[in-house]
Amino acid sequence: MEIKNAVAGTLESGDIQVMIAPSESKGLHIDLESSVAFQFGEQIKKVITETLTGLGIEDAQVKASDKGALDCTIRARVTAAAVRATGKDVWK
Amino acid sequence: MSTLVERKDLIAAAAAQMGKQVYKGAEDAKNPLPRKELHQDGGKVTTLEDAIKQTGLKDGMTISFHHHFRGGDKVVNMVVAKLAEMGFKNLHLAASSLSDVHEPLIEHIKNGVVTKISTSGLRGKLANEISHGLMEEPVTFRSHGGRGSAIATGDMHIDVAFLGASSCDPMGNACGYSRSENAKSICGSLGYALPDAQYADKVVILTDDLVAYPNTPNSISERNVDHVVVVDSVGDSSKISSGAIRDTKNPRDILLAKQAAKVIINSGYFKEGFSIQTGSGGASLAAVKYIRQSMIDQSIKASFALGGITAHMVKMHEEGLIERLIDVQSFDKVAAESLKCDPMHKEVSANEYASADEPGSATHCLDMVILSALEVDVNFNVNVLVGSDGIIRGAIGGHPDTAADSALSIIVCPLLRGRIPCVVDEVTTLITPGSTVDVVVTEYGIAVNPSRPDLKERLVKAGLPIVEIASLRDKAQSIIGHPAALPFGDKVVGVVMNRDGSVMDVIKNIKG
Numbered sequence: 056m057e058i059k060n061a062v063a064g065t066l067e068s069g070d071i072q073v074m075i076a077p078s079e080s081k082g083l084h085i086d087l088e089s090s091v092a093f094q095f096g097e098q099i100k101k102v103i104t105e106t107l108t109g110l111g112i113e114d115a116q117v118k119a120s121d122k123g124a125l126d127c128t129i130r131a132r133v134t135a136a137a138v139r140a141t142g143k144d145v146w147k
Numbered sequence: 148m149s150t151l152v153e154r155k156d157l158i159a160a161a162a163a164q165m166g167k168q169v170y171k172g173a174e175d176a177k178n179p180l181p182r183k184e185l186h187q188d189g190g191k192v193t194t195l196e197d198a199i200k201q202t203g204l205k206d207g208m209t210i211s212f213h214h215h216f217r218g219g220d221k222v223v224n225m226v227v228a229k230l231a232e233m234g235f236k237n238l239h240l241a242a243s244s245l246s247d248v249h250e251p252l253i254e255h256i257k258n259g260v261v262t263k264i265s266t267s268g269l270r271g272k273l274a275n276e277i278s279h280g281l282m283e284e285p286v287t288f289r290s291h292g293g294r295g296s297a298i299a300t301g302d303m304h305i306d307v308a309f310l311g312a313s314s315c316d317p318m319g320n321a322c323g324y325s326r327s328e329n330a331k332s333i334c335g336s337l338g339y340a341l342p343d344a345q346y347a348d349k350v351v352i353l354t355d356d357l358v359a360y361p362n363t364p365n366s367i368s369e370r371n372v373d374h375v376v377v378v379d380s381v382g383d384s385s386k387i388s389s390g391a392i393r394d395t396k397n398p399r400d401i402l403l404a405k406q407a408a409k410v411i412i413n414s415g416y417f418k419e420g421f422s423i424q425t426g427s428g429g430a431s432l433a434a435v436k437y438i439r440q441s442m443i444d445q446s447i448k449a450s451f452a453l454g455g456i457t458a459h460m461v462k463m464h465e466e467g468l469i470e471r472l473i474d475v476q477s478f479d480k481v482a483a484e485s486l487k488c489d490p491m492h493k494e495v496s497a498n499e500y501a502s503a504d505e506p507g508s509a510t511h512c513l514d515m516v517i518l519s520a521l522e523v524d525v526n527f528n529v530n531v532l533v534g535s536d537g538i539i540r541g542a543i544g545g546h547p548d549t550a551a552d553s554a555l556s557i558i559v560c561p562l563l564r565g566r567i568p569c570v571v572d573e574v575t576t577l578i579t580p581g582s583t584v585d586v587v588v589t590e591y592g593i594a595v596n597p598s599r600p601d602l603k604e605r606l607v608k609a610g611l612p613i614v615e616i617a618s619l620r621d622k623a624q625s626i627i628g629h630p631a632a633l634p635f636g637d638k639v640v641g642v643v644m645n646r647d648g649s650v651m652d653v654i655k656n657i658k659g
Contacts, residue, residue: 069565091566093536093659094630123565125627 056111061139064124064132071124073103073132075140076116083107083114089121102126106133110145186360189317191375195229195353198374199307202349204230207237208306211347213340214244214267215311215323215476216332216382222311222353224251225378231260239263241305243294243339243497244542247271248386256281265303267291268532268542277640278538280656286641288532288654291339291475292501292510292548293646298342299498302648308347310340311381312367315354319372320365323477323494324487331355332384335477335486336456337366341496344371355381366494388479394436395429399561399590403430406611407517407559407588408437413609414515414602416555419447421514423469424454424549427478428519430559435459435517442468453500453509454516454545456482456492464491473509475500475545501548503646510545510552518546520560522574525617527581527596529558530574532643535567537633537657539641543578548646550583555602557586568623568630570616575633577652578643591622634658 057077064072078084085100099121106129107115124132138145162169178185193201204210210230212223223242228251230238236259240252244267253276255261265287269277277286289297297303313332314325323337324330332355344350344367351374352367395401407430411417417438425431436459442448449469452460456474458481463469472492477483485492501510521541522530529550534540550556560569570589585602587594592614595603607613634657641654 091536091630093633093657095566095628097631098628123567125566 056113056141058112058115058140061136063135063139066120066122068122069124069128071119071121071129071132073136074118075136076118078114078116081114083112083117085117085119087119087121091121091123098126099129102129103133106130107137110134110137112137112141115140183359186317189319189360189375191319191372192317192357193374193376195226195376195378196233198351198376199229199233201374202307202351204235204307206235207239209239209241209304211305211308211343212240212242213310213337213343214242214246215334215337215339216384217387218246218248219383219386220246220248220311221380221382222309223249226309226353227252227255227261231255231258235260237262239265241265241303243291244268245270245273249273253281265289267294267544269539270541274539278654278657280636280638280640282640285639285653287644288543288641289644290501290543290547290646291497291545292503292508293644293648295342295497295500295502296504296646297644297648298346299502300504300648305343305347307349307351308340308343309351309353310337310343310367312337312352312354313381314356314358314362315352315375316358316360316362316369317375318360319352319367319369319375320360320362321352321354321367321372322362322365324483325356325358326487327356327358329356331380332382333480333483333487334382334384334387335483336474336494338475338495338500339497340367342498345496349373351376353378353381355379384480384483387477387483395433397429400430400433402590403559403561403588404433405437406590406593407431407434407557408441409609409611410557410586410588410593410606411438411515411517412441413605413611414555415605416514417441417447420450421447422451422453422512423449424452424513424516424553425457426518426546427455427457428559431517431519432457432459434559435463439463439468453513454549456486458482461485461492473500501545501552503548503551510548513549513553515555515557516549516553517557517559518550520558520569522569522571523558523560523584523587523616524571524574524581525620527584527587527616528574528577529579529581529584530576531578533576533654535575535630537575537635539654543643547579547583550579551646555585556583557588558584559588562589562591562619562623563627566627568620568627570619570623572620576643576654580651587616587619589619591619594619
């Protein structure tokens with residue numbers, strides 16, 4: 056799936072900012088910065104990966120700045136960024 | 148008639164019997180100078196370097212500081228930089244607390260100038276580095292009352308105290324405020340500096356306003372002071388806190404505050420002459436606002452408010468709702484000014500505030516205290532020092548002292564901070580034992596310690612949402628999932644002392 060640069064979310068406490076960009080190599084490359092990296096880093100990456108593959112995005116650069124967002128928030132921000140990156144509305 | 152000459156033999160006999168000399172007359176002629184000129188420097192006013200030399204400070208000794216200027220403190224960095232320049236090594240730095248502003252200590256630790264630290268708290272980069280194992284020797288953490296006790300009993304002996312003061316006369320009478328027109332700074336109470344002034348072998352006052360003798364009413368007495376050093380600035384008062392009353396706008400804090408106020412009002416302790424202390428958190432400050440209206444409605448007055456005194460407390464005192472203020476630390480400028488001007492606003496030392504072994508310390512007479520927490524566990528233990536990421540990020544303060552001595556201790560904390568749970572299985576570090584904690588107020592319900600069935604009954608009767616503390620932990624876990632274990636190493640970077648002088652917990656280094 057063709058994607059362009061897109062972003063969703065803020066850097067406020069309890070939120071996550073997700074930036075998606077095209078990748079030159081195969082697979083999802085997730086660069087995560089998180090205020091709760093020790094306790095939840097792996098879980099956050101898992102939610103990002105599941106959400107993107109669920110939307111059919113297999114290859115992308117993802118930069119995520121997390122400020123303690125809950126899983127539901129992470130899914131919402133990743134989905135919004137993906138919709139903006141692909142131009143494909145998944146909510147209709 | 149009996150004359151001096153005739154009594155000469157009798158005087159000599161009396162002296163011999165007492166093992167004393169016979170008076171030989173004054174050695175020096177009387178100095179005719181006006182005393183203001185004669186005592187311009189009191190023999191004590193000197194430079195920092197000279198003062199350090201004259202104290203006899205040696206490598207390996209203990210130096211102490213207070214933290215009344217909080218984030219605006221300039222004394223610790225100034226003195227330690229001078230000690231480094233003079234070539235001192237292996238010093239034990241015993242501060243009442245340390246914060247972000249003390250980041251330059253990292254270099255002094257790396258260079259071996261400071262090799263041991265005792266404090267109530269650590270924050271910022273210094274805390275982060277120490278958490279990662281910067282120091283060979285672990286940091287000793289004590290509560291404010293525990294530090295006062297340790298100094299008084301000799302458990303922690305101070306060789307030289309370097310104490311910042313907003314005014315001082317040439318003899319060493321010092322205050323946390325100044326009445327002169329040249330006043331440069333104000334911090335209010337010097338409560339945490341008073342044990343140091345009383346028990347340290349040598350005391351150096353650093354001041355940015357040298358005033359004429361007598362600087363009364365004084366906080367530190369000249370009889371405890373060896374040297375006085377005039378500096379440009381001892382601290383930036385604006386960084387203690389802003390002058391105005393800060394009302395939290397955070398709806399969750401307001402909800403927590405309202406619930407805490409309901410607990411107080413229905414606790415059985417809300418009656419004429421009660422006493423109260425609040426922590427500095429948004430919710431506990433706001434709780435006072437909500438009990439204020441009930442005090443007016445039911446014509447109930449408090450006998451005293453204790454602790455870190457805030458503008459909130461000063462306002463209620465001036466309204467006649469709180470008779471007296473007992474102040475170990477002024478949390479803002481309004482409180483500092485009130486301490487200076489109002490005789491009913493009393494300064495106390497850390498020992499008189501919260502020492503476990505002083506029967507008359509104020510915490511022993513405290514009915515209720517509202518405190519915050521980083522974490523509470525299912526056994527009501529509280530952590531206020533180490534973050535849920537394993538990094539030191541707070542201060543013990545008077546938390547365990549007030550919780551232990553008060554009739555009713557209330558912890559106010561949200562269930563979650565972002566994705567960090569505040570009600571957990573076991574606290575990261577034990578600071579305040581659960582046996583001293585009575586009530587935990589969260590936005591998802593109020594838990595009462597099973598050791599207080601009396602209290603629980605009253606709160607249930609009042610219709611408050613009482614829940615089991617384990618259900619709060621479960622609720623938190625259901626929202627955030629299970630956190631991974633923290634990557635602790637094997638090195639002990641901190642030792643937490645109980646206020647009775649025993650060791651309660653240790654803090655391990657964090658990796659990564």
